[in-house]
Amino acid sequence: xxxxxxxxxxxxxxxxxxxxxxxFSNGFEQRVIQxxxxxxxxxxxxxxxxxxxxxxxCLVLPQLQGNASPSKAVxxxxxxxxxxxxxxxxxxxxxxxxxxxxxxxxxSRGLAKDGNTKVFNLHTKxxxxxxxxxxxxxxxxxxxLPRNFLGSIKLTxxxxxxxxxxxxxxxxxxxxxxxxxxxxxxxxxxxxLEVDKQFPDRCNIEFAQVVTPTQIRMRVWERGCGITMACxxxxxxxLVAAQRTGRVGVEADVVLDGGVLHIxxxxxxxxxxxxxxxxxxxxxxxx
Numbered sequence: 001x002x003x004x005x006x007x008x009x010x011x012x013x014x015x016x017x018x019x020x021x022x023x024f025s026n027g028f029e030q031r032v033i034q035x036x037x038x039x040x041x042x043x044x045x046x047x048x049x050x051x052x053x054x055x056x057x058c059l060v061l062p063q064l065q066g067n068a069s070p071s072k073a074v075x076x077x078x079x080x081x082x083x084x085x086x087x088x089x090x091x092x093x094x095x096x097x098x099x100x101x102x103x104x105x106x107x108s109r110g111l112a113k114d115g116n117t118k119v120f121n122l123h124t125k126x127x128x129x130x131x132x133x134x135x136x137x138x139x140x141x142x143x144x145l146p147r148n149f150l151g152s153i154k155l156t157x158x159x160x161x162x163x164x165x166x167x168x169x170x171x172x173x174x175x176x177x178x179x180x181x182x183x184x185x186x187x188x189x190x191x192x193l194e195v196d197k198q199f200p201d202r203c204n205i206e207f208a209q210v211v212t213p214t215q216i217r218m219r220v221w222e223r224g225c226g227i228t229m230a231c232x233x234x235x236x237x238x239l240v241a242a243q244r245t246g247r248v249g250v251e252a253d254v255v256l257d258g259g260v261l262h263i264x265x266x267x268x269x270x271x272x273x274x275x276x277x278x279x280x281x282x283x284x285x286x287x
Contacts, residue, residue, distance in 0.1 A: 001287045003035075005042060005280040006105065008097030010229025010258025012280070013084075014044045015105055022049065022287070029089025031287055036087040042285060044087065045225045048098050051081040052111055053123075078123045079113075080106065086224030093126035094170035096232015096261075100139035100277035103131035108279065126170025140274040143169060143233070146240045146265070150198065157192040158185070164193075165241035169271065171223070172203045173237035177247070181209040181217050190221025206234045210247045217255045229258030236271040239263040 002017040014035050016022060022031065036044045082102055084092040099122065106112055106120055118133040130142040149166035155174065156162070164174040174193065178184060184207045193205045205221040218238050220231040235254040242248040243265065251264035261275040 002282070002284050003042065004105070004282045005044065006048075006101035006277065007280055008100045008230060008232065008258075008277045009256055009261065009275060011095075011097040011231065012044045013098050013101055014042050014047045015101070016047075016049055017282070018109055018111060022047070032085045032089045033087065035285070035287070042283070045222070045228050046087055046092065046095065046098065047085045048095075048102060049083045049085075050102055050105060050111075051083075053078050053080060078128070079121045080111070081123045082129075083125070086222075087226075088224045090224045091125065092171060092224065094124050094129070094233055096141060096143060096169075096234075096236060096273050097230055097275075097277070099129050099131050099141050099232065100273075100275060101279075103133055103139045103141075104277045104279065107133060124170065134274070138274055138276050140272055141232070143236050143271040143273055145270055146236070149173075153198060155193055155196055155198070157189040160189065162193075165245060166203075167237035167240045169233040169236050169240075171233055172199065172201065173206060173234055173241075174199075174203050175206045175208055175234075175238050175241035177208050177210065177242070177245070179209065181207055181219060184219065186219050186221055186227055190227065194221060194223055204231065204234055204237075206231070206238050208238045208242070210242060211255075213248050214252045215255060216242060216248065216252050219257060230256040230261070232261065232273050232275070235261045235263050236265070236273055239265055240271065 001020050004015050006013050032047050035041045084095045084098050122129050132140045147168040149168040155164050162176045164176045167173050190205045194202050202223045204223045208218040220234045222228045254261045264272040
C-alpha cells in the first residue's frame with residue numbers, strides 16, 4: 001500500500017495515496033492499529049481516507065473494501081468524502097487537523113476537478129467542512145456551527161473535582177479551565193475523564209488556561225488516541241467554551257504542545273480554524 005504521512009502541529013496522520021484501498025472487512029481495526037503503531041508500523045494518531053466524488057454525489061474511487069461501505073447520505077456539491085480512524089481503530093466523526101492536511105493533499109495530488117481551486121467541500125460523518133488554502137501556506141477551515149452538548153457539568157478524577165464546559169464540534173469535547181496548566185496531570189486525569197459515565201461514547205478532554213483575552217494555552221487528551229500535540233476541533237471547542245464563560249472575545253490564538261492555531265467565532269456564525277499542515281514523507285508498506 002502506498003501512503004503519505006502528514007502532520008498538523010504534531011497531530012499526525014497516514015493518508016492512503018490515490019487509487020489505494022484498505023479492506024474494511026474483519027480485522028480492519030487491527031490493521032489501523034498496526035499502521036499507527038510507532039514502533040511496528042508507520043506511526044500516527046490516525047488513518048485518513050479521502051475519496052473523490054462526482055457531480056451527482058457518488059464515490060469515484062472507493063477506497064474501502066469489504067462489508068462496510070462509505071456513507072451514502074451525500075448531497076450534490078460535495079467534492080470529497082473524508083473518513084478518519086483513530087489510533088485505536090475507532091472511527092472519528094471529525095478532525096480539524098486532518099482536514100487541513102487533506103486540503104493540501106488534494107491540491108498536491110491534483111485530485112480537484114479544477115486545478116486552480118483553493119476551497120474544497122468535504123463530507124464527514126459529522127457533516128460538511130470547508131478547508132481553504134491560503135496564500136501564506138496555512139489552511140483556514142470553516143468548521144461549521146458549534147453544537148449543544150451537555151452544557152456545564154461536574155467531573156471527578158482521582159479525587160479532584162472539575163467543572164467542564166461541553167461543546168460539540170461534530171465530536172464531543174469537555175473543556176476544563178485551570179489557573180496553571182503546568183500543574184495538570186493530563187495522562188492520569190484525561191484517561192479517567194474520557195470514559196466518565198456522562199460520556200457513553202467517550203469524550204475528548206481539554207485543559208485550558210486563559211493567558212490573555214486573545215491567547216489560550218491548551219493541552220488535550222483525545223478520545224481514541226490519548227495525549228496528542230494538537231487538536232483542531234478541541235481548539236475550536238475551547239474558544240467557544242471560553243466565549244460562553246466570558247473569558248475571551250471573538251478570536252484568540254490557541255497555543256498547543258505542537259504550535260498555534262488561530263480560532264475565530266462570531267455569534268451565530270461558523271467557527272473558523274487557521275493553521276499549518278505539512279507532508280512529512282511518502283512510503284510503501286505491506287498491509
